[in-house]
Amino acid sequence: MKSENRQVPMVRFVAVACVAALSATVGSWAYVQAGATAGDVVRDLSVGLAYAVGGLVAWWNRPDNRTGLLMIAEGTTWFIGNLQGTAVPALFALGAWWEALNMAVLVHLVLTFPDGRLSTPLTRWLVRLAYGMVAVGGLLRTLTFDPAVDIDATYLTCRGCGPNPLLVPGTTDLFPYVDGVYRAFGWVLSAVLVVAIVRRWQLASVARKRALLPAWIAIALASAFLLWDLLLYVMDDPAWPVRESVFLVSDLAQVAVPIAFLVGLLRMRLQRAEVSGLVIEMGTDPDPGRLRAVLARVLGDPGLRLGLWRDEPAGYVDEDGLPVDGTGPGHTRVDSSRGTPLALLRHDPALAEDPGLLEAVGAALRLALENVWLRTQAKEVTSRIVRAADAERGRLERDLHDGAQARLVFALMELRRVERGLADHPDPSLRRSVGEVETNLKLALEELRGIAHGIHPAVLTREGLGPALTALAQQAALPVVVAAEARRYDPVVESTAYFTVCEALSNAAKHARARAVSVSARHSGGRLVVETVDDGIGGADTARGTGLRGLADRLAAVDGILHVDSPAGGGTRIRAELPCR
Structure with a gap:
């Protein structure tokens, strides 16, 4: 396994953060110029900064994942439309043309979450279409937009904004039609986006569904924006409380998205913290079924398969003896500290977007399995030592019985024959000496038999x-x-x-x-x-x-x-x- 060791350069990180802060500052200034209240500015800043700050945190922690950068882009482009509130022609044109750029970025963000990649032709087509709509449709709309004539064409209530340097004279009558087509195209794109996300959800595994939860919040966001545009377009002069309520719901939905992304990031960090107790939870002698259940819970993937390496048939086998394939996406190989195959995790491909979590789980699994291996090896070695010692005790008992004991018995028999030959000997001290030797020989024989019995009793073997x-x-x-x-x-x-x-x-x-x-x-x-x-x-x-x-x-x-x-x-x-x- 390769860990995610790359870090964001501090200079680049600070530069991106400064760009986001500058965008928020200029956007808020322009919003104030358009007559926005303090509450409007606070809500607007809350949404944009929530994306920007959340994106910076995600980028710092997951530099190889583009999700953080897309969140920063969403927070930065959130303020572009506010530039229409200024009296600076160039800024007004920029804001009018790219007003919906943050929506295109949001489409990109939602379709690529959680791995930051466009994985299907449909998602790539939708993202290109979103950016193309803003670039081409936004330009056509701006070319016919006269802020002095169409004063309600934007969410800003600014009668003195502009002028529009990109306005083509004589085309203002076309603006309602161009603007209507532009908004309708956006509604269609939003509907297709919802269908694409629902389709992804249906095909996703349990682990990926958990990861895609923020995308569902983004669907609610898109619906709120669709409702907002629809109400403002259909109603000629909506009452201010209605307009304010729609703005509030839309802003709350917007703020919820980056919060949801951060919650997802925090959940992955909690998963990593949970790995610290994984070895203990696996137990001292875990069976493959228990190992798989514990790992599936920690990784949030009920469909996880665990294969343990077997020399016969030279492959990974699960708890049911079925082979586990190590090819294709969604697998993590765990090798022993000696570099030999140890285990294979077959998991949801979405988990590959958190290599730190997989590395921590792999390390815990390696430690648990190698502990089992070491205990098994220690038991085998100890068992061999015990068996060798027991066999040696038996051999020593036989050697004593067949060697030293036999010699003592033979010596005692010879001494008794000598003693019978000395029965009529005139020297009584000689007969006493022979008797003392016989007694000592009997004591030595009994002690030797006791030693041999203590080493390994012959009756136990027989x-x-x-x-x-x-x-x-x-x-x-x-x-x-x-x-x-x-x-x-x-x-x-x-x-x-x-x-x-x-x-x-x-x-x-x-x-x-x-x-x-x-x-x-x-x-x-x-x-x-x-x-x-x-x-x-x-x-x-x-x-x-x-x-x-x-x-x-x-x-x-x-x-x-x-x-x-x-x-x-x-x-x-x-x-x-x-x-x-």
């Missing part, structure tokens, strides 16, 4: 967990009752369960001051469940005891879970759950 727990109970320092199913499990699972019980019995005898312990081992729902319950003083805590904490780590290495319930004075229940077939 007969399984149940007999091993029974043998362990017989050697315990306190009464132990065992209830274990006669079933074999994976060697690592059996050894983990066995040493869990060993630690539990050791704690019960050393720390809990228990009088008795019960041990159970059963298969339940694909898991081996081992429980030890004592009647001691309780108070065991995995956070404080290294033994229980080590047990929890060992269980976690084989995807097991340790539960410790040890209320003060209520005994201790230690429950271990290990996955098994």
Whole structure:
């Protein structure tokens, strides 16, 4: 993914802002010259500056999107018609000719929102038609417009404005017809614009419909302008309250459009802020379905598809195992930190207009998936280490049994044969020495057997967990009752369960001051469940005891879970759950 790193040069930004401010200043001055009240000027400034300021904010935040520049253009051209209120001929001609330029810019803005591009032949044709209507139709209208004769031809109430230097003598009688055709053409264009926007809305996805919401406000604006022109054209002398009401509705509708654009921009920024909690919401071990649902909500695209890379069949696959295509518009590829394919987002093309949001979502997705990968790798490595250690313990136990223990047993048998040969020996000290050696050999053999049993009991390998727990109970320092199913499990699972019980019995005898312990081992729902319950003083805590904490780590290495319930004075229940077939 490529981020939107380009920024607007400060000099250019300040220059454009100054042009907008100059336009507002000159336009307001001209409006005052035409006899506008303070309220009229405030409303007029509110509309123009709302577009200009909103456009500057949008341009600064989204420099690669032309929407901001179009909004600035709309705010700047908003004041051109006011120039008809001056007594400067050149300014009057400029205002009369390009009075409707802001409407053409508005058509351009609405049809290109939110990406700032004309994406279809129809939209390109409508925009050219709008600008052409203003350039050609506005000129023809101005050539026949005499402000001294047609004093109600504009929204300005100025009887001393002008003169019009572009007026062609003898054509003033044509002005009502030219002006009527000009306005009718504008109505037709407005109607076609409404149809085009409604068509775009019908074909848009949910994400794009949300983005196009300001366009619907623009439709209300166009309708208000159409109503305004219609009323002023049909009514010969509309009452001032009616005229004022129409002006007010039109201005309010105008102000609402840039506000709606800014709300859309703010919504996208809030989406980016929401991404900060995306990793947490995805969870520590997210499944593809949950990932897709979370991403669809954050991006506002219910139709979003998430494909995760699979080496077999070397492509992106969704949660249902279906391939996800990575060609065409509306897709974002997420690679791992190592540069290998990781995931593919198939989203609404409108989301491509906020690359910062997609980049943030991609980074969160990469972090979540790589965390899962790292945990999986860590579990695999830890599991291999545990299995290797368990196999090494078994090998060491066999080596001790077959090597050192066998040699000690053989030495003890030889010593007993020597002892029988010395039964009639006259030196009693020699016979005592032989007896002492025999005793030491027996002690060494017992200690070696205990060490070998602690490393890995042979009965666990030969007969399984149940007999091993029974043998362990017989050697315990306190009464132990065992209830274990006669079933074999994976060697690592059996050894983990066995040493869990060993630690539990050791704690019960050393720390809990228990009088008795019960041990159970059963298969339940694909898991081996081992429980030890004592009647001691309780108070065991995995956070404080290294033994229980080590047990929890060992269980976690084989995807097991340790539960410790040890209320003060209520005994201790230690429950271990290990996955098994």
